[in-house]
Amino acid sequence: MINRRKLILSGLAGAGTLLAPRIAFAAAETDRRFIFIIQRGAADGLAILAPTGDPAFAAARGDLAANAASGAKLDSLFTLHPALATGAELFRNKQALFAHAIASGYRERSHFDGQNMLETAGTRPYARDDGWINRLLALLPKGESKALALATAIPPALRGPVTVSSYAPSRLPDADSALLERVAMLYAEDAQLAPLWSSAVQTEAMAGAVDPGNGRGGTATGKLIASLMAGADGARVAMVETTGWDTHINQEGRLGNVLKGIDEMIAALRTDLGPAWSKTVILVATEFGRTVHVNGTRGTDHGTASAAMLFGGSLAKGGRINADWPGLAAGQLYESRDLKPTMRFEALVTEALSAHYGIEPERFRRTVFPDYA
Amino acid sequence: MRNDEAIALNRFGLGATPGSALGANPHKALLNQFDSFDPRPPLIAAQPARAELVSALSEVREEKQQRKAAAQTDMAADAEKTPLPARRAVRKDYVSAVHARLQTALSSPTSFAERLVHFWANHFAVSIEKIAIFGLAGNFEFEAIRPHIFGRFANLLHASTYHPAMLLYLDQAQSVGPNSKIAQRVGARGKRDIGLNENLAREILELHTLGDRSAYSQTDVTEFARAMTGLTVGGLGRARFQRLTGNSKPGEAVFVEAMHEPGKRTIVGQTYAQGGEKALGAILSDLSTNRATARHIATKLARHFVADLPPATLVAKLEASFLKTGGDLPSLYRTLIEAPESWAPQQAKFKNPWEWTVSALRALGVTEMPGREQAAVALFNQMGQPVWKPGSPKGYGDVAADWAGPAGLLRRVETAGRFARLAANRVDARNLAPDILGDALTKTTAEHIARAESPEQGLALMLVAPEFLRR
Numbered sequence: 047m048i049n050r051r052k053l054i055l056s057g058l059a060g061a062g063t064l065l066a067p068r069i070a071f072a073a074a075e076t077d078r079r080f081i082f083i084i085q086r087g088a089a090d091g092l093a094i095l096a097p098t099g100d101p102a103f104a105a106a107r108g109d110l111a112a113n114a115a116s117g118a119k120l121d122s123l124f125t126l127h128p129a130l131a132t133g134a135e136l137f138r139n140k141q142a143l144f145a146h147a148i149a150s151g152y153r154e155r156s157h158f159d160g161q162n163m164l165e166t167a168g169t170r171p172y173a174r175d176d177g178w179i180n181r182l183l184a185l186l187p188k189g190e191s192k193a194l195a196l197a198t199a200i201p202p203a204l205r206g207p208v209t210v211s212s213y214a215p216s217r218l219p220d221a222d223s224a225l226l227e228r229v230a231m232l233y234a235e236d237a238q239l240a241p242l243w244s245s246a247v248q249t250e251a252m253a254g255a256v257d258p259g260n261g262r263g264g265t266a267t268g269k270l271i272a273s274l275m276a277g278a279d280g281a282r283v284a285m286v287e288t289t290g291w292d293t294h295i296n297q298e299g300r301l302g303n304v305l306k307g308i309d310e311m312i313a314a315l316r317t318d319l320g321p322a323w324s325k326t327v328i329l330v331a332t333e334f335g336r337t338v339h340v341n342g343t344r345g346t347d348h349g350t351a352s353a354a355m356l357f358g359g360s361l362a363k364g365g366r367i368n369a370d371w372p373g374l375a376a377g378q379l380y381e382s383r384d385l386k387p388t389m390r391f392e393a394l395v396t397e398a399l400s401a402h403y404g405i406e407p408e409r410f411r412r413t414v415f416p417d418y419a
Numbered sequence: 420m421r422n423d424e425a426i427a428l429n430r431f432g433l434g435a436t437p438g439s440a441l442g443a444n445p446h447k448a449l450l451n452q453f454d455s456f457d458p459r460p461p462l463i464a465a466q467p468a469r470a471e472l473v474s475a476l477s478e479v480r481e482e483k484q485q486r487k488a489a490a491q492t493d494m495a496a497d498a499e500k501t502p503l504p505a506r507r508a509v510r511k512d513y514v515s516a517v518h519a520r521l522q523t524a525l526s527s528p529t530s531f532a533e534r535l536v537h538f539w540a541n542h543f544a545v546s547i548e549k550i551a552i553f554g555l556a557g558n559f560e561f562e563a564i565r566p567h568i569f570g571r572f573a574n575l576l577h578a579s580t581y582h583p584a585m586l587l588y589l590d591q592a593q594s595v596g597p598n599s600k601i602a603q604r605v606g607a608r609g610k611r612d613i614g615l616n617e618n619l620a621r622e623i624l625e626l627h628t629l630g631d632r633s634a635y636s637q638t639d640v641t642e643f644a645r646a647m648t649g650l651t652v653g654g655l656g657r658a659r660f661q662r663l664t665g666n667s668k669p670g671e672a673v674f675v676e677a678m679h680e681p682g683k684r685t686i687v688g689q690t691y692a693q694g695g696e697k698a699l700g701a702i703l704s705d706l707s708t709n710r711a712t713a714r715h716i717a718t719k720l721a722r723h724f725v726a727d728l729p730p731a732t733l734v735a736k737l738e739a740s741f742l743k744t745g746g747d748l749p750s751l752y753r754t755l756i757e758a759p760e761s762w763a764p765q766q767a768k769f770k771n772p773w774e775w776t777v778s779a780l781r782a783l784g785v786t787e788m789p790g791r792e793q794a795a796v797a798l799f800n801q802m803g804q805p806v807w808k809p810g811s812p813k814g815y816g817d818v819a820a821d822w823a824g825p826a827g828l829l830r831r832v833e834t835a836g837r838f839a840r841l842a843a844n845r846v847d848a849r850n851l852a853p854d855i856l857g858d859a860l861t862k863t864t865a866e867h868i869a870r871a872e873s874p875e876q877g878l879a880l881m882l883v884a885p886e887f888l889r890r
Binding site (some may be wrong): 086087088156157158161200201202222224225226228229231232233236237238239242243245246247287289291292306 | 485497769823824825827828832836844847849863864867869870871872873874876877879880882883885888
């Protein structure tokens with residue numbers, strides 16, 4: 047689930063005083079906006095944008111295939127996850143564009159390294175100190191280069207010479223549910239801690255303090271970002287971090303919850319940005335995808351290519367799916383297990399954002415993705 | 420990091436900091452702290468002086484009386500709203516002292532010595548549950564404990580017994596001998612509301628020296644209480660005592676002969692004929708080297724450092740050292756450091772909230788607590804172990820059962836998430852975990868950290884890993 051602590055504006059002070067939020071923006075000149083929603087943890091593109099038309103899909107996905115097929119059918123090959131109701135509506139209105147079998151240049155399966163490559167677009171993990179969004183800021187007119195991270199620390203994608211602000215709302219004293227789930231696994235073999243932890247979580251759940259992951263947070267985040275990007279002094283570029291995508295166990299329910307959060311965030315942004323929605327592009331992307339086949343715990347493990355999504359009021363090529371589909375049959379997989387990448391993340395971003403900002407694509411690529419030719 | 424280094428830093432010290440390896444000889448590194456420990460680091464030296472804190476307490480009392488008086492007039496409703504600046508000032512003193520304690524713990528290069536300070540401050544516990552010592556609790560640790568942790572046990576006992584915070588906390592300040600001069604005078608006027616208070620005498624025997632269910636009886640408690648009469652706080656007792664302590668410095672312990680119960684005392688088999696403060700000194704000195712005290716301190720020290728049920732062999736070694744040296748603390752610590760039992764690879768101690776919080780911040784390389792001074796107080800309140808506020812003079816419990824509960828565990832996970840955000844993108848938990856935990860880091864935990872879905876989550880998992888919750 048999206049980290050609720052980062053979402054809720056009002057809240058108990060408590061130890062929230064550890065870090066006082068800082069907001070500082072300069073005056074705006076123009077109205078184009080860009081929002082990057084990063085899915086940390088490797089989101090399963092094969093569930094988000096399910097290739098239900100691929101003959102190998104049903105067999106590979108087993109129990110998870112039925113749920114995938116229950117969503118909005120976008121064309122003969124792809125079905126959108128049922129939790130993405132707003133996403134489907136935007137697609138019909140040509141305000142959404144999906145890309146599949148997409149990946150950064152990273153071909154291993156470590157979250158940390160994969161996220162670093164997605165965010166810096168370097169030739170290897172930690173090769174670059176600056177992020178591609180920071181390089182993009184250098185290309186934008188002053189009024190459009192005010193960027194904001196909805197986080198306490200600036201994420202790698204926004205780091206670099208251009209100054210970026212960050213904002214972390216007061217936090218309620220609860221942990222995000224993704225961490226709580228990890229802790230349960232961490233304590234599984236500890237005779238003292240495992241029962242303590244299960245009791246703690248049960249009690250908290252009854253008290254309603256633990257985010258049940260039902261997507262309520264998505265609307266709040268969307269509204270928060272919209273408010274931070276509103277008015278002449280608002281930010282024009284923003285980045286939001288979401289977690290909960292690393293669905294090794296019982297994927298169906300978990301993924302449904304986090305996707306619902308994303309869908310509600312998009313819906314809230316569309317509503318609250320108002321007229322600015324028509325000058326906004328939202329990118330949703332993850333560090334890599336997940337295995338084609340379901341694992342032994344009704345989840346999926348770290349894979350390679352995944353799906354990415356673009357939303358916005360005036361997308362250059364809205365209502366389309368960009369995919370050079372590699373297929374899911376045995377011989378078509380990457381290292382015999384993963385969806386094979388057929389499109390680079392850098393290419394998708396270059397095409398979409400150079401059009402959005404009216405920058406000549408080759409110039410855009412040279413500055414934003416100098417390591418990608 | 421080698422495991423003996425990790426044990427020296429995490430079990431003996433307050434927690435490893437990034438890149439804090441001790442080198443070839445961790446035993447020696449611990450022993451060196453006996454000399455390099457700074458009992459009065461700048462932040463602690465900068466705290467208000469004892470006299471200032473005590474006079475602030477007097478102001479709080481006056482303020483309270485004034486409000487009480489106002490409440491009895493027609494202005495009752497307004498009296499409730501009267502601001503209490505003196506009380507606020509005292510609270511500020513507490514906040515400042517807690518901040519100084521945490522800051523010192525986070526930045527100290529001699530964290531074994533700092534752990535000893537916390538151990539002894541909890542052994543001779545005072546609690547701000549008693550509002551009268553709100554502003555003084557920090558001063559108690561800074562002046563009665565810190566300077567004496569490398570002295571003799573007798574020095575600690577004396578300093579603690581003679582500190583105003585202890586005298587006020589355990590009601591010694593108002594204990595009066597029934598046959599003392601002042602009691603006779605007051606009795607002659609028909610007033611009966613003064614007399615003996617056994618509180619501090621009992622706790623010295625039960626908690627500070629001999630230990631409960633040991634070598635003393637109720638008769639010993641009463642006799643000791645009689646022997647202690649006269650020991651009070653200058654300038655802060657009830658008005659009628661204040662006259663008697665007139666020549667003493669306000670806030671300092673003073674022995675008022677007129678309050679003292681005259682006569683010969685017999686305590687734990689020893690007879691003290693001389694009476695007065697001399698007798699009290701002799702009694703404290705004898706208690707400090709009693710066989711039961713040696714056993715009590717040896718057990719508590721071994722329990723704190725090694726295991727809830729410490730190995731009997733270790734307790735015996737510590738007890739023998741204590742007896743042989745008459746309670747020389749550096750010798751005692753040396754015995755602890757040299758005992759192989761202290762270096763058992765198994766982590767048998769579950770950190771209390773203070774230890775866990777301090778070690779977590781140290782592991783992240785946080786040497787300065789961000790935010791306002793108040794943040795430190797709020798943090799430990801939230802963690803369930805407010806600083807200097809145990810529920811009884813016994814101090815905070817020192818076994819896992821006292822701290823390993825569901826709610827406490829959840830609190831740590833929440834806090835770990837928050838701390839991880841302080842350091843996220845700056846620290847890689849995959850490298851940090853072996854650096855901090857040494858061989859205690861299990862393969863399972865290392866894998867969970869490596870599989871975390873973000874650097875931030877990896878850090879949080881490291882901080883709540885079983886091997887980080889224990890030492």
